[in-house]
Amino acid sequence: MLRKYALKRLVVAVPSLVIASVIVFSLSRMIPGDVVTLMMEENQYAQDLEEMRAKLGLDRPIHVQYLEWVGRAVRGDLGSSLYSSRPITTELAYRLPVSLELGAVALTFAVLLGVPIGVLSAVRQDTVRDYVARSTAILGLSIPGFWLGTLVVVLPAIYFGWSPSIQYKAFAVDPWGHLAQFVIPGFLLGVASAASVMRLTRTQLLEVLRHDYVRTAWAKGLRERTVVVKHSLKNALIPVVTILGIQVAQILSGTVIFESIFGLPGMGRYLFDSITERDYPAIQGINLVVVTTVVGVNLLVDLVYGWLDPRIRY
Amino acid sequence: MARPVEMELRQEWRDGRARSRALGRALLGLGRFSRRKPLGALGAIIILALLVMAGFAEWIAPYAYDEQIPGARLQPPGSGFLFGTDNVSRDIFSRIVYGARVSVTVGFVTVLLGNLAAAAIGITSGYFRGRYDIVVQRLVDAWQSFPYLIIILSLLAVLGPGMLNVILALSILVAAAASRVIRGATLSVVEHPYIEAARAMGAGHLRVILRHVLPNVTATIVVVATIGLGGVILAESALSFLGFGVPPPHPSWGSMLSGSGRTYMYSAPWIAIWPGVAISLVVFGFNMLGDALRDVLDPRLRGS
Numbered sequence: 001m002l003r004k005y006a007l008k009r010l011v012v013a014v015p016s017l018v019i020a021s022v023i024v025f026s027l028s029r030m031i032p033g034d035v036v037t038l039m040m041e042e043n044q045y046a047q048d049l050e051e052m053r054a055k056l057g058l059d060r061p062i063h064v065q066y067l068e069w070v071g072r073a074v075r076g077d078l079g080s081s082l083y084s085s086r087p088i089t090t091e092l093a094y095r096l097p098v099s100l101e102l103g104a105v106a107l108t109f110a111v112l113l114g115v116p117i118g119v120l121s122a123v124r125q126d127t128v129r130d131y132v133a134r135s136t137a138i139l140g141l142s143i144p145g146f147w148l149g150t151l152v153v154v155l156p157a158i159y160f161g162w163s164p165s166i167q168y169k170a171f172a173v174d175p176w177g178h179l180a181q182f183v184i185p186g187f188l189l190g191v192a193s194a195a196s197v198m199r200l201t202r203t204q205l206l207e208v209l210r211h212d213y214v215r216t217a218w219a220k221g222l223r224e225r226t227v228v229v230k231h232s233l234k235n236a237l238i239p240v241v242t243i244l245g246i247q248v249a250q251i252l253s254g255t256v257i258f259e260s261i262f263g264l265p266g267m268g269r270y271l272f273d274s275i276t277e278r279d280y281p282a283i284q285g286i287n288l289v290v291v292t293t294v295v296g297v298n299l300l301v302d303l304v305y306g307w308l309d310p311r312i313r314y
Numbered sequence: 315m316a317r318p319v320e321m322e323l324r325q326e327w328r329d330g331r332a333r334s335r336a337l338g339r340a341l342l343g344l345g346r347f348s349r350r351k352p353l354g355a356l357g358a359i360i361i362l363a364l365l366v367m368a369g370f371a372e373w374i375a376p377y378a379y380d381e382q383i384p385g386a387r388l389q390p391p392g393s394g395f396l397f398g399t400d401n402v403s404r405d406i407f408s409r410i411v412y413g414a415r416v417s418v419t420v421g422f423v424t425v426l427l428g429n430l431a432a433a434a435i436g437i438t439s440g441y442f443r444g445r446y447d448i449v450v451q452r453l454v455d456a457w458q459s460f461p462y463l464i465i466i467l468s469l470l471a472v473l474g475p476g477m478l479n480v481i482l483a484l485s486i487l488v489a490a491a492a493s494r495v496i497r498g499a500t501l502s503v504v505e506h507p508y509i510e511a512a513r514a515m516g517a518g519h520l521r522v523i524l525r526h527v528l529p530n531v532t533a534t535i536v537v538v539a540t541i542g543l544g545g546v547i548l549a550e551s552a553l554s555f556l557g558f559g560v561p562p563p564h565p566s567w568g569s570m571l572s573g574s575g576r577t578y579m580y581s582a583p584w585i586a587i588w589p590g591v592a593i594s595l596v597v598f599g600f601n602m603l604g605d606a607l608r609d610v611l612d613p614r615l616r617g618s
Binding site for chain 2: 012015016017019020023027028030031032035135138139141142143144145146147148150151154155157158249250251252253254256257260268271272274275278280283286287290291294295298
């Protein structure tokens with residue numbers, strides 16, 4: 001039964017990935033002609049227009065280009081960067097872990113903040129604490145991350161003469177400093193996700209708390225902690241797992257901003273630099289890796305969802 | 315038989331009564347809304363202030379957005395300049411007021427374009443179902459699996475920066491996300507017997523969609539659009555912050571936080587503070603109003 005469900009989810013995920021790869025592939029087909037000329041002249045990526053077009057793969061029939069590109073990508077070859085001439089896979093192998101670390105810290109903060117506050121807000125529905133928590137959550141969704149990041153760098157420097165380091169420390173050189181440098185950007189990146197998690201936890205728990213079996217639990221004379229944590233929370237948290245999949249995409253968006261502000265050499269920063277350098281093969285490579293990560297995580301989330309909740313079979 | 319003049323007067327009186335009654339009802343409705351949803355009303359007030367700032371920027375702002383005031387470099391807030399001045403002697407308050415224009419333009423145009431497309435995609439997808447629905451939904455899935463900032467930056471890398479391209483790129487993403495919700499609402503509407511009845515009476519698909527489905531999903535569209543506005547304004551500010559939004563010297567709240575001003579923030583923190591306050595307030599306003607509208611107009615969406 002679970003296998004059939006897993007197969008169904010796979011059948012949904014694979015076409016998404018194929019279409020997404022077509023979108024990524026189309027990016028370089030959309031470059032205006034004058035930009036190709038600029039790439040040749042300003043960035044000196046090629047001697048003449050013919051060579052430039054060949055480097056972008058624009059000189060062959062479109063379906064051939066796509067199949068070749070996908071074929072090589074599946075084998076782990078994303079082509080070479082125009083800027084550094086190194087294979088894009090090599091460039092990413094260094095940068096992807098940085099973004100994943102940052103993302104993991106952010107996701108951890110999102111869950112650690114979002115779930116407990118959501119539970120408190122639901123259990124004490126319509127009290128002052130609930131209102132404060134809900135308003136704070138909407139505020140958390142409204143404050144731009146790049147502003148928070150800027151303030152965290154600027155304000156302590158003014159008032160305490162201290163500011164978070166924006167010099168990257170490699171794990172091999174300074175393991176403790178390496179981990180510590182992710183705490184502040186990870187926290188800031190996790191705030192918006194925590195707000196989403198909190199809101200969903202609250203509404204889900206409110207719904208579960210109205211079920212008959214919860215009333216039975218109360219009627220048996222169980223303590224509030226047991227009713228909420230053991231009986232209700234388990235069921236309420238199942239949909240929260242799904243939103244975590246969506247949050248992964250959100251958080252990856254945020255890495256572009258936070259890696260730029262905090263000087264972390266991750267994938268978001270690499271995307272930004274590649275855009276500045278008009279390094280389109282690199283831009284495509286980053287997009288493909290990112291979208292594969294998101295589709296993969298969501299597939300995993302769906303499978304976990306089906307395993308957690310045997311009622312789900314669609 | 316009343317004379318013509320008398321009838322005319324009577325008609326006028328009736329019209330007037332009807333008008334004032336309609337106005338009264340609207341005011342009553344607004345009053346009830348703000349009593350039931352105080353935070354939603356607060357959001358509406360913030361948005362109203364935003365619209366006024368954007369519409370009457372010339373009258374509200376004491377200086378032009380690119381005016382360099384002689385001898386007023388890096389003035390702190392208060393000293394004749396409400397929010398202080400920046401590193402090239404421009405009045406920050408005036409730039410915030412003009413910046414509202416960028417947020418409002420990008421926000422409303424994007425949401426309008428995006429939601430028109432979303433309504434067309436979502437309603438047809440939910441109404442016709444079948445193979446068409448499956449294909450459309452896979453396309454939407456594909457768009458939604460991109461982190462928004464990454465795909466939009468990549469699109470802008472190809473299209474080039476600028477307001478029009480930002481609007482186009484953001485509209486595609488808005489359309490994908492909103493169409494999902496509108497499709498969901500359509501799916502539940504088409505289950506109703508009146509749709510079947512309309513079809514049985516010989517109404518064509520277009521007529522059923524426009525007369526029976528659309529009016530019943532309008533509430534959903536309004537709610538999705540309101541919450542979407544906050545998201546779009548936030549996205550525009552992030553793009554401008556990264557240097558891909560509206561080009562200088564036009565002030566966008568996002569770009570006011572980046573660029574040459576960044577090195578001066580350590581000595582003049584007000585450069586960093588006000589644009590962020592403006593973005594947060596406006597997005598907060600749209601989120602609050604959207605939440606309140608959802609509870610009032612479309613309880614089905616609660617918790618989504």
